[in-house]
Amino acid sequence: MTPLHARHRRTALAVATTVAAGALLTTGLTTGSAAADAAPASAAEPAPAGAPVLLSAAARTSLIQEQQASAAGTADDLGLGAKEKLVVKDVVKDADGSVHTRYERTYDGLPVLGGDLVVHESASGATRGVTKAVEAAVEVPSVTPGITAGKAEKQALTAAKAAGAQRTEADSAPRKVIWAADGKPVLAYETVVGGLQDDGTPNELHVVTDAATGEKLYEWQGVHTGTGKGLYSGTVTLGTYKSGTTYQLYDTARGGHKTYNLARGTSGTGTLFTDADDVWGTGTASSSSSDQTAAVDAAYGAQTTWDFYKNTFGRSGIRNDGKAAYSRVHYGNNYVNAFWSDSCFCMTYGDGSGNTHPLTSLDVAGHEMTHGVTSHTAGLNYSGESGGLNEATSDIFGTGAEFYANNPSDAGDYLIGEKIDINGDGSPLRHMDRPSKDGASKDYWSSGLGSIDVHYSSGPANHFFYLLAEGSGTKTVNGVTYNSPTYNGSTVTGIGRAKALQIWYKALTTYFTSTTTYKAARTGTLNAASALYGSGSTEYKAVAAAWTAVNVN
CATH class of the missing domain: 3.10.170.10 (Elastase; domain 1)
Known part of the structure; x- marks a missing residue:
């Protein structure tokens, strides 16, 4: 959560x-x-060939079953090892018939955390490319742990108590997994601890422990606040x-x-x-x-x-x-x-x-x-740069929903949480045009961005989206005045919110993975813009310019 x-x-x-x-x-x-700005295309303007189509429940189920039936062959084509298997997580079909299949991976029957990948196929079934969370080959010397599950559980309970939870046992026995998200795959335990955090938020803390050394490798909160x-x-x-x-x-x-x-x-x-x-x-x-x-x-x-x-x-x-x-x-x-x-x-x-x-x-x-x-799509890890991109994705589409509603009582804007007044002074939680106005979020990417809270490392992606949609400089939208700067002093011309939303959604569902960083997000959104509007298009060039404007090159 x-x-x-x-x-x-x-x-x-x-x-x-x-x-x-x-x-x-x-x-x-x-x-x-x-x-009107939220619609992917008007009646006179057909959706781009790379835009996703709405599948009926039956059609989606059939496509998933079809892709799962051929998963073993796909694994062979990708050169995966004999102990590796692919499990279909999601399927996206585009207007031109292209299919993007998101897979989770197992190794010797164990889930591979960070092993997710997306296979991109043309309408004829030819593989156009593969997007992987990690490039490293998934292989470990043994699936026999060197430490007990009890030791892993104790470590998880210690981490949960640091977050305010008062639990004496995990919600379930630690499960064996392959941890691959950091690069070199290792055998590990994943333990989940419930209860409540110190502010009353439910706790669903996942802790990953090296099964050979007992070292804590990673932790994340499964309840999203x-x-x-x-x-x-x-x-x-x-x-x-x-x-x-x-x-x-x-x-x-x-x-x-x-x-x-x-x-x-x-x-x-x-x-x-x-x-x-x-x-x-x-x-x-x-x-x-x-x-x-x-x-x-x-x-x-x-x-x-x-x-x-x-x-x-x-x-x-x-x-x-x-x-x-x-x-x-x-x-x-x-x-x-x-x-x-x-x-x-x-x-x-x-x-x-x-x-x-x-x-x-x-x-x-x-x-x-x-x-x-x-x-249920990219599964962006809620830590480091991928965690900031996860938070920004929620801000971006939360903003999109607000504009879509076209409700005069709550007009669309590029402010997050402006109605709920959590700060007690009438100020919003976040500002997409200039994230640093909240006193903690970052306007631009820097090498230390992944070490700060994900609610603040989301800033550069929120800023990118605003610049892509509206452009730099001063402007007023629905009565709210914005003044968005750029890292390099450049002038960015926006392409409109509707196209910016389509590009981010396309990237999220077909080109982002659990480990996507800001640099990879730039690549993913450029791929999305190319698929939707063409590699030489104004939209493609605007994506590149907006990322450069927040120091992602």
Whole structure:
């Protein structure tokens, strides 16, 4: 799970996901009108040949089965060893018939962490290229550990206690894995410790221990910390379901998303929100643990993010399988955060200071659910530079969802969390045009970027996206004035938000892997721009210029 903002400024190794939020409802199944800029193409302008197509659940399943059936042959073609096998994780099909298959890898039956790769095939089935998380051959002398699983578990518990968890045993026995993300593969244990962190956020700490030496190799946090009236988005239309004489906050048109009330609890699913007349929320914050207003915002945020991904990228849900996650509100007491968790496949929101400032704004919702999308695509490790790119991806698509909604109560902007006022002074959490305005984020890449908190190392990627979309210098968008500088003093001309979003999504789903760094992100987005618009295109040149402007060359 990944929180929306840093709880404290300690450097931790983690693999991530982050925040969620939304607005309000009466019955119905549609959100506000989509911003024209968010659409991948107009009716008169067909989607680029390299753009992904929306596959039905049956078509996607069939394609995955087809690719899995030929996985052994693919492994042979790639020159993998006799002990290595490929397991299909995801498949993307482009408008021109090209197929990009993302694989996870096993070695002698053990999962290879950092062994993920993407095979790019033409419509005829010819391999065009391969994107690998690591280039090193996966091979270890033995799969017999030199230390006990108990020693690995003890190390994991020590790391969890340092994060505030009070657990005396792991959630399950440590599992043997091959750790390859750092380069040379080694036999290791992966241990997961649950409980709660020191601020009340659920704990799902993964610790990787060298099975020969007992050295801790890596750790990451699996919990990622982001008629009715909503607090932030005004009166909106929501999808609800009538069961007998009672209405449920259950959106059957979008994969079956449900919104639950934890009523100050910190575990379990909670109770599904119901109502007698299908009129939800008051538009005013309340400290009541049964308040519907926060639930309206959460449901609105989930449905808007669903629609944004489907109508902009042809993606059907977080896993692209047509099935929704679910949302939980009223988590804990005075809990000032929100988070995504893969283990429950759900978004969770605290009510903030005094239980009257729920973290359910629309960009937070988009941010949170995007952690799930990242987990089910590139799987960017939540540490180092890949962790910063993970956080930036959530900010980028959270921003995209906010613009897509075209909601006058929460107009699209390049500010993150401007509605929830976590800082208490009306300032947003992050500024994409000049990230350093928050006092901690970085505007440009530097060699030490990977050693800082991922919420701040996300700055250069957020800055890149803003420059790619809007360009450098002073400008006003939806009433907000921005002034974006460049590292080299260059002038960058933006290509528009719609194309910038398409390029980042294409890179995330087909060219990024778990270990992608900023330099590799430059390569991945250039590959994406080439596939979508051509290698000699204005868009390709703008991607190169925007990366150079944030010192990524």
